[in-house]
Amino acid sequence: MHVRRLELVDFRSYRAVEVDFEPGASVLVGPNGIGKTNLVEALGYIATLASHRVATDAPLVRSGAGSAVIRCTVMHDGRELLVELELVPGKANRARLGHSPVRRAREVVGALRMVLFAPEDIELVRGDPAARRRYLDDLLVARRPRFAAVCADYDRVLKQRNALLRTAQLARRSGGGADLSTLDVWDGQLAGHGAELLAGRLELAAGLAPHVAAGYDAVAGEAAGAASLRYRSSLPAAGADRDALATALAAALAQARTAEVERGVTTVGPHRDDLALTLGELPAKGYASHGECWSFAVALRLAAYRLLRADGVEPVLVLDDVFAELDTGRRDRLARSLEDATQTLVTCAVEADVPVALHGARFEVRDGEVKRV
């Protein structure tokens, strides 16, 4: 799959811009704040219907304009597909697929598959477990959309159960007896949805692990320590079978009940899990250098890319400002590892940072224009 053309109207800093891409690598060069990431963000919006930078649509519309348009021509298996989105802040987005309007904007998801590395991704390595759980869940949903419902159900049950525990906690503090007659029911629901989510994540983590190790080697070189990824569950090991996981989770909830009523919050379940990322023998968080963390974050995205590619549809790989934080050796190795990708879009603030090994088209970004050089 590759992006052939991207057109933006009133999107972020762009009044109107058109960029034609080709398969292979494309490097977008331009100074800070000129709008390179805006192009990446627009592509990401077409792929996921959300920005990787902001939660609301208002900042995406150029100030003074009423709406923004993203138009993207995607080539897949020799066929051309035009995806069009109109962003109107505060209203539902309007979407068109191949010139015909679709009923729900969600229907365009999947027309462009893309894996994005953004500088914020360093938080995957150095940040809180929540970022790593989101990384897993997003990938889980991209591969199997049903998990969007599993995640939503789990979150809902968790909220309800926490509300019940909090009421019980308050009742206990004020000396009254707590009504816990429905807690068994919520335990059962939490165990059921939680086991499903856990089974999905465990399978995904097992599939990712070899790709992460290979991805880190590809960037850092064989001589550097081996990177590994392991799912760290709040449950004792229970295999990957859904029923066994549900039994284990239910047992853990039963064991934690007294403590949970005291604290008024659910303390076991996939919402407390994490990914253990290690370099050599040591955890990456707290031990690895900045460059190593950066390389690890790149490896996590490359692993997602390889996994999706193995599923059958090759996504477009987008690397936003990836080179600045890497040494020359890592830059060259990363560039060479991208050679077999159908399409890679890379942004860079300084031309000199682009490794020689990265062949492909160069684009200059300046003053609301993108020009091929």
Add this chain to the structure above:
Amino acid sequence: MYEGAIQDLIDELGRLPGVGPKSAQRIAFHLLSADPVDVNRLATTMRRVKEVVRFCTTCFNVAEEEQCRVCRDTRRSDEVLCVVEEPKDVVAIERTGEFRGRYHVLGGAINPLEGIGPDQLRIRELMARLSAGTVKELILATDPNTEGEATATYLALLVKPMGLTVTRLASGLPVGGDLEYADEITLGRAFVGRRAV
């Protein structure tokens, strides 16, 4: 901002579910220009609904008498009882023409976030009805969402000692449509929940 009565009307209408400020304004000006006879009929109907309509003492469906129409109907079976969340669910099931038993309206679902537990629902009344022993099958027709599922599971556990047949409505793909029109989440779930034929 308008003055006096018209703004009061817009404010009142704006409190109704699903009515935003723009719609409230539109309805208010429609009423202002409408025939007084029509407006009076609407006002009388609204007053009457509060005076006349009450809840059935047996099943808690809406009724105009002591009992609702379903509970008064002697041709219906007392052996099958269908538990729903709201009176509008009774209407929905009645439209199918498939059910000839009785109903029990809970008045909602278990929802700790909104402070609704079993005591806020008509579960004690349900248990009293079941203890009479005439009901052989209990159909749990609460909504197929998190709260509805929790309520159904809670009731199933509660009535287990009574030895009734307890059933839950089936869920999955809409019937009569094409597979291709189902969204990937619904179809994905139906796929996982497939059954042997």
